[in-house]
Amino acid sequence: KAGVTQTPRYLIKTRGQQVTLSCSPISGHRSVSWYQQTPGQGLQFLFEYFSETQRNKGNFPGRFSGRQFSNSRSEMNVSTLELGDSALYLCASSPTGGSYNEQFFGPGTRLTVL
Amino acid sequence: KQEVTQIPAALSVPEGENLVLNCSFTDSAIYNLQWFRQDPGKGLTSLLLIQSSQREQTSGRLNASLDKSSGRSTLYIAASQPGDSATYLCAAKDQETSGSRLTFGEGTQLTVNP
Numbered sequence: 001k002a003g004v005t006q007t008p009r010y011l012i013k014t015r016g017q018q019v020t021l022s023c024s025p026i027s028g029h030r031s032v033s034w035y036q037q038t039p040g041q042g043l044q045f046l047f048e049y050f051s052e053t054q055r056n057k058g059n060f061p062g063r064f065s066g067r068q069f070s071n072s073r074s075e076m077n078v079s080t081l082e083l084g085d086s087a088l089y090l091c092a093s094s095p096t097g098g099s100y101n102e103q104f105f106g107p108g109t110r111l112t113v114l
Numbered sequence: 115k116q117e118v119t120q121i122p123a124a125l126s127v128p129e130g131e132n133l134v135l136n137c138s139f140t141d142s143a144i145y146n147l148q149w150f151r152q153d154p155g156k157g158l159t160s161l162l163l164i165q166s167s168q169r170e171q172t173s174g175r176l177n178a179s180l181d182k183s184s185g186r187s188t189l190y191i192a193a194s195q196p197g198d199s200a201t202y203l204c205a206a207k208d209q210e211t212s213g214s215r216l217t218f219g220e221g222t223q224l225t226v227n228p
Contacts, residue, residue, distance in 0.1 A: 004157075006157075031213065031214050033213075033214045033215065033216075035218075042218055042219075042220050042221070043203070043205075043218040045215050045216065045217075048213045048214050048215060050213065055212065055213045056211065056212060056213040056214070056215050058215075088155070090157055090158065092158075092214065092216075094214050097213045097214040099145040099146075099207060099209070099212075100145055100146060100165055101214065102148065102160060102163045103148065103160065103214060103216065104160055105150070105157045105158035105159070105160070106157050107156060107157040108155075108156070108157045110155070
């Protein structure tokens with residue numbers, strides 16, 4: 001069974017631009033969560049989608065948004081990029097997002113904002 | 115609000131040594147705790163998941179224990195090898211938050227010297 005895939009793996013953008021990242025969960029998984037990882041803040045939860053609905057949201061500004069499609073693939077969008085948005089963005093999938101589910105992470109997208 | 119702490123932040127050991135990584139959490143009301151491994155610049159690999167009703171889980175040379183009452187989990191690595199060098203992260207799934215949201219520790223960076 002294929003794992004969680006994320007595209008692109010690397011991105012370089014300039015301040016003010018916007019970016020869209022994509023995540024394809026493990027086949028059959030319906031929950032997708034997004035995390036931001038930086039050296040200073042560690043891993044921080046962005047949001048979770050389940051059945052095309054945002055179920056949970058972390059403490060990030062409205063510039064960070066996401067969506068989920070009927071095939072469970074998810075996209076994350078960051079508008080008006082800032083230097084501080086440079087990070088490794090990770091997505092995770094689980095079967096139902098239930099409280100006892102194990103979560104599986106993708107390889108991440110490395111975003112650099114210049 | 116859940117806080118997860120990992121001690122030590124970094125650890126360097128000679129090959130063959132048995133070692134213990136520590137993880138503590140402030141809110142004992144958790145569904146489970148998951149241990150991950152992260153290689154530099156890569157995504158997270160799930161190592162072990164311990165449900166709140168369990169005391170320990172084992173996979174090969176890895177053994178993870180959970181003591182909810184004291185807010186602690188440990189990851190025991192037996193007969194360490196250079197290939198074990200990576201950052202190890204623990205993450206708690208709180209009962210307070212719905213869905214898949216995990217709270218991560220800062221990680222322990224392990225170096226196993228040949």
